[in-house]
Amino acid sequence: MDIDTISEKIVAGDRRALSRAITLIESSRKDHREQAALLMERLKGAERQAIRIGMSGTPGVGKSTFIESFGTMLTAQGLRVAVLAVDPSSARSGGSILGDKTRMEQLSRDPNAFIRPSPAQSHLGGVARRSREAVAVCEAAGFDVVLIETVGVGQSETVVAEMSDLFILLLAPAGGDELQGVKRGIMEIADIILVNKADGDLKPAATRTCTDYAGALRLLRKRPQDPAGFPKAMMVSAMQQEGLEKAWEEMTALVEWRRENGFFDARREEQARYWFEQEVRNGLLARLETPQAREAMQDYAARVAEGTITPTVAAQEMLDGLKG
Amino acid sequence: MDIDTISEKIVAGDRRALSRAITLIESSRKDHREQAALLMERLKGAERQAIRIGMSGTPGVGKSTFIESFGTMLTAQGLRVAVLAVDPSSARSGGSILGDKTRMEQLSRDPNAFIRPSPAQSHLGGVARRSREAVAVCEAAGFDVVLIETVGVGQSETVVAEMSDLFILLLAPAGGDELQGVKRGIMEIADIILVNKADGDLKPAATRTCTDYAGALRLLRKRPQDPAGFPKAMMVSAMQQEGLEKAWEEMTALVEWRRENGFFDARREEQARYWFEQEVRNGLLARLETPQAREAMQDYAARVAEGTITPTVAAQEMLDGLKG
Structure with a gap:
């Protein structure tokens, strides 16, 4: 899908392009996410x-x-x-x-x-x-x-x-x-x-x-x-x-x-900040979603449940592991 | 504060030791946090x-x-x-x-x-x-x-x-x-x-x-x-x-x-897992609390509010920066 074309079509009021763009946005595929980010940057210009x-x-x-x-x-x-x-x-x-x-x-x-x-x-x-x-x-x-x-x-x-x-x-x-x-x-x-x-x-x-x-x-x-x-x-x-x-x-x-x-624009700016911060937080937490991280989390969780390690110490070790 | 002594005193029912331990736990100073973690490991043994x-x-x-x-x-x-x-x-x-x-x-x-x-x-x-x-x-x-x-x-x-x-x-x-x-x-x-x-x-x-x-x-x-x-x-x-x-x-x-x-023990195990996971999440998010990260967050937030960058792209750049 060509982002320039779809972007132009959306701005021109093409409903099919709009639907396709939303489908792209809803996709969790990595390449789709990148295309969606590009599209959003492009559409910003429509003002x-x-x-x-x-x-x-x-x-x-x-x-x-x-x-x-x-x-x-x-x-x-x-x-x-x-x-x-x-x-x-x-x-x-x-x-x-x-x-x-x-x-x-x-x-x-x-x-x-x-x-x-x-x-x-x-x-x-x-x-x-x-x-x-x-x-x-x-x-x-x-x-x-x-x-x-x-x-x-x-x-x-x-x-x-x-x-x-x-x-x-x-x-x-x-x-x-x-x-x-x-x-x-x-x-x-x-x-x-x-x-x-x-x-x-x-x-x-x-x-x-x-x-x-x-x-x-x-x-x-x-x-x-x-x-x-x-x-x-x-x-x-x-x-x-x-x-x-x-x-x-x-x-x-x-x-x-x-x-x-002035409250209208101020609120939109505030919202943009909010979403930026949310995405950063979610992005950080996504580091726990790799197969290795999931496995480590499970191992620690099992030991924590057994009582052989406290949650605090286990968490600290897990975090140290993520750093390395 | 000697962790072995305070731990023994707590187990022996010493109220002053108990109060001091909770004060230690409530402190956010790094050395106190480490001592508190040690104390918690020690007290686990009281069973x-x-x-x-x-x-x-x-x-x-x-x-x-x-x-x-x-x-x-x-x-x-x-x-x-x-x-x-x-x-x-x-x-x-x-x-x-x-x-x-x-x-x-x-x-x-x-x-x-x-x-x-x-x-x-x-x-x-x-x-x-x-x-x-x-x-x-x-x-x-x-x-x-x-x-x-x-x-x-x-x-x-x-x-x-x-x-x-x-x-x-x-x-x-x-x-x-x-x-x-x-x-x-x-x-x-x-x-x-x-x-x-x-x-x-x-x-x-x-x-x-x-x-x-x-x-x-x-x-x-x-x-x-x-x-x-x-x-x-x-x-x-x-x-x-x-x-x-x-x-x-x-x-x-x-x-x-x-x-x-068996539900009593099962619930406590589940809770231990829950707290472990929470601490890992909070620990990851703490990476946003360093002076450099705060400054970068503020800079991006300002650009996002201006509309010169979308929240998604700003978040991606911020996350890439944290990795490096």
Whole structure:
């Protein structure tokens, strides 16, 4: 595959080239990794900027329906939308989120939309790099909005937040003490909480849930990167296509404010640093993955388990061995 | 400090030697680390085994009162009890859990009890190694029970579970949907859930909470290391000293069963392997902490933030530099 050609085609909006590039990025073959690195360097020159929207929601909140409705609304406004998924659990479950495009029937046939399921990878580090690079490729391909969706598994929300300009938490209406159902960290990550299914019988519950979360968000310390009123909670009905335009207005207003106040670029720079540091760490740890290192690790581990050597001393010897 | 002497004194039950040993373990000075490693090798020979009980509970559940009552009950039975804390946040907050011994007035004056606050460390890896070694020292010193308490911050519960024979989750009575307030992972870690404050006005709420958790625990897949009925939820009142004997009976019954069925030793072996692997990983990552590596990291990070190099390529160059 010729990197110059594929790079030009991507920038020209060729969807097949885009798909092939993402496949290249997802490959773990050494030569593919090198080609991918080259491609990323090349695409950097495109200097296009999408709004990267991270999105999380546990199964059952209506994520697919939301993406279908929201994405279709955006393309109807003339915007080009890419949808990517980050799901470190997909390797385990055998499936992958977004794998079932039939749940986004309209959007998946939309010429201005591009949907890509999560790569099948066993560890979050691998998924993270591939997703981050896929976001950059979609950006270079001229998409206006890149939606990066994840399920609330382990650290996946943090990972997605680190590649997004803003983060949306999708919730379903709930009763009583449901505030506690949301992981602690996510209230700090979320810029906008959308309470979905605000329609029919669930409308009153949705209203209550939205009020509860709005109250909870007000209790959080104000973040410098937020204009007045943010983070905020809003109601939407993906099924009835209600509240989606309003949600999009809020998103763009937030992005606009951050751009004007320097937080948008600052955040992207911070994210680039973060990913660089992560890659260095992962690269160092990869030294434990050679056949010799694995064997040595196993031998020491066996002696540690027997109790003939302490973990600390065994680790020190192992590290000395890696140096030599 | 002479390691042979201090080691003998610890085994003979000398409390000052024990305190000094833990101070040595907590030091990050290179010569202290070497001495500590030597000491740990020496104490391995003591071949004493305590019951290591990990314990978590968010602020407000009455953890200090529980430890005071539970520990005092144990020493009244003639058992020697050590209490250690793992709190990676203590460096940030400036304080430390267990720092305020006045909240365990009776236990802290008890000659058969030893209380040690969490070391002030900024990162969990450091706290973890020091705490794990402190547990082993207390064990060699002949304590029958080592309580390792933590607050539910980040990964600290996992860390504590990895140095414990059983894990107790302390909860307060709550209303409605409170099940969701507990972090997902902890339901898998907990062997016994104790609903504290089952007294006075809170008794009905405690009963309901206990029933709810008992129900939730029954929904979990049975773990091979559990006899029938475990994990289980029980009510206690640390303030009224109710239910503590029963809780202790359940703990010892669980430990006994695991000993007889080989799970006790198997778990300790697994934990030793885990800590060995963690130390190797941390040791590798320490290569990024030299002045030269820090400087190179900063330079690359700046270029990555500017966008003149991609995170992937920068990371590759950085890693190549570390090799040379």
